[in-house]
Amino acid sequence: MKTLSARHARRAVLAAILLLLPLVLQSLGHHWVRVADTSLLYVMLALGLNVVVGYAGLLDLGYVAFYALGAYLFALLTSPHLTDHFAWIAALFPQGLHTPWWVTIPLGAALAAILGMLLGAPTLRLRGDYLAVVTLGFGEIVRLLVINLGHPVNITHGAQGLGLIDPVRILGVDLGQPLVVAGHEVASVTLYYYLFLTLVLITIVICQRLQDSRIGRAWMAIRDDETAARSMGINTRNLKLLAFGVGASFGGITGAMFAAFQGFVSPEAFSLNESVLIVAMVVFGGMGHIPGVVLGAVLLAALPEMLRYVVGPLQAATNGQLDAGVVRPLLIALAMIVTMLCRSSGLWPTPDKAQAPGSTGHSMGLADQTSAAPAPRNGLSRSDSPLWSISCISASNCPSSPLGKPSRANQFR
Numbered sequence: 481m482k483t484l485s486a487r488h489a490r491r492a493v494l495a496a497i498l499l500l501l502p503l504v505l506q507s508l509g510h511h512w513v514r515v516a517d518t519s520l521l522y523v524m525l526a527l528g529l530n531v532v533v534g535y536a537g538l539l540d541l542g543y544v545a546f547y548a549l550g551a552y553l554f555a556l557l558t559s560p561h562l563t564d565h566f567a568w569i570a571a572l573f574p575q576g577l578h579t580p581w582w583v584t585i586p587l588g589a590a591l592a593a594i595l596g597m598l599l600g601a602p603t604l605r606l607r608g609d610y611l612a613v614v615t616l617g618f619g620e621i622v623r624l625l626v627i628n629l630g631h632p633v634n635i636t637h638g639a640q641g642l643g644l645i646d647p648v649r650i651l652g653v654d655l656g657q658p659l660v661v662a663g664h665e666v667a668s669v670t671l672y673y674y675l676f677l678t679l680v681l682i683t684i685v686i687c688q689r690l691q692d693s694r695i696g697r698a699w700m701a702i703r704d705d706e707t708a709a710r711s712m713g714i715n716t717r718n719l720k721l722l723a724f725g726v727g728a729s730f731g732g733i734t735g736a737m738f739a740a741f742q743g744f745v746s747p748e749a750f751s752l753n754e755s756v757l758i759v760a761m762v763v764f765g766g767m768g769h770i771p772g773v774v775l776g777a778v779l780l781a782a783l784p785e786m787l788r789y790v791v792g793p794l795q796a797a798t799n800g801q802l803d804a805g806v807v808r809p810l811l812i813a814l815a816m817i818v819t820m821l822c823r824s825s826g827l828w829p830t831p832d833k834a835q836a837p838g839s840t841g842h843s844m845g846l847a848d849q850t851s852a853a854p855a856p857r858n859g860l861s862r863s864d865s866p867l868w869s870i871s872c873i874s875a876s877n878c879p880s881s882p883l884g885k886p887s888r889a890n891q892f893r
Contacts, residue, residue, distance in 0.1 A: 550735025
């Protein structure tokens with residue numbers, strides 16, 4: 481009971497901090513609230529990529545393509561661009577498209593999921609570095625496609641980007657305008673903070689449910705040893721496609737929120753650096769562990785802004801000889817290198833993946849982990865291990881397997 485009460489108390493304190501944080505930051509300036517908003521967007525992106533990289537073990541360097549798809553879809557359906565450049569669309573919608581968010585966001589998620597599965601289909605036999613190169617090329621193709629769709633038919637406005645994007649309106653409240661509550665003005669960036677925080681919490685709940693589900697355990701088995709998982713009756717093809725689709729849908733939703741928040745999108749926001757940064761957030765925090773991924777995303781999103789107060793005095797002390805644009809990335813890179821040398825599994829890895837010195841993380845195969853499972857770990861019995869559960873799919877003596885009864889083993893076939 482004491483442990484349960486302490487857990488509830490910690491959650492209550494954390495909830496209070498998250499709710500009051502933008503109001504405190506707003507007193508310091510809207511800039512810091514905007515940094516918090518951006519951090520929440522990166523948290524959603526990192527959680528989505530964690531499904532692909534952390535759960536299924538598929539190294540995806542083209543994740544920013546789904547981010548771009550969601551952003552441009554929202555921009556096209558809510559800005560006057562299409563009605564200004566296509567007469568037949570203007571004839572159908574004389575007042576402009578102005579598609580509501582409850583249409584654009586699910587549509588962006590669905591299209592991103594379809595695109596993710598289309599990307600995954602031809603890459604199912606690729607692993608490791610080869611998969612990373614293919615997905616990297618896919619991300620660059622989408623960015624270049626967005627740039628070149630501005631001519632001869634102006635669909636995306638090319639490198640100039642799309643502006644005049646409608647903000648999100650919920651229950652008559654325009655999040656693009658300040659809201660006065662009891663004589664206190666709540667800024668637009670603060671309203672978006674609460675919207676993004678709600679979406680982050682929903683994303684965390686979905687990811688947690690996926691992780692504990694039959695599908696999540698199968699993903700982890702594929703990650704640990706795909707050959708052994710296939711031999712256990714796991715349909716690795718369908719599960720990989722599902723991982724690509726689920727992860728991409730989160731990227732599409734985040735892209736739509738980014739477009740609404742910024743009011744402008746351009747191809748420069750979806751470069752290779754963004755993909756690398758999102759992967760770094762997942763790895764830096766701890767692959768496959770939701771709290772670690774959230775921590776890594778917040779740190780890497782907010783750290784550049786915090787370092788302004790470190791680089792500024794250094795630049796003044798050297799009479800401007802230090803270039804802030806060089807020093808800040810250098811300090812971030814050094815922090816990441818030192819962290820990964822000291823904690824190679826990330827800042828906050830999964831408890832059952834915490835490494836001893838000299839350990840190699842996920843390199844242990846399925847058979848090795850299954851054979852090493854007799855001793856309970858962190859209060860979990862042998863049958864609670866996802867790999868042990870996979871091995872019991874077709875067995876008749878594992879009725880307590882978290883993957884369900886043996887008669888349901890054909891679910892993934």
